[in-house]
């Protein structure tokens with residue numbers, strides 16, 4: 001039987017950790033999931049941030065408005081909300097991959113279809 005080396009286990013563990021912490025790229029999401037999230041952005045996020053994300057009850061979420069915010073910070077805000085005001089936490093409803101995709105999507109600023 002082939003001997004399993006410690007480093008092989010370490011590599012597997014590291015891969016598993018990266019996966020479970022949710023370091024994901026947009027490529028991990030299916031096209032249909034991306035369409036669903038785009039719709040969520042327009043319908044749900046848009047109810048506060050404006051249908052075109054230019055602001056409403058919530059601040060604008062355009063790339064210009066978010067220029068000095070990192071993807072990580074945006075993802076953090078989307079996941080946990082802002083406790084002192086209307087921004088709700090989406091962590092209970094969306095996966096880490098979903099949230100990461102949304103944060104990147106906001107930074108890219110594609111027009112909401």
Ligand code: HEC
Nearest residue numbers: 044045048057058059074077078082085086087088090102
């Ligand atoms: C009920 C209203 C409401 C909904 C729905 C809502 N937001 Fe917000 N959001 C806010 C408010 C108000 C703020 C401002 C928080 C602050 O000033 O600290 C905010 C802030 C943010 C910020 C931080 C902006 C910045 O300048 O740092 C991001 C990112 C964001 N929202 C994304 C989203 C996304 C994505 C969704 C949908 C998944 C969403 N929001 C849905 C009200 C809402």
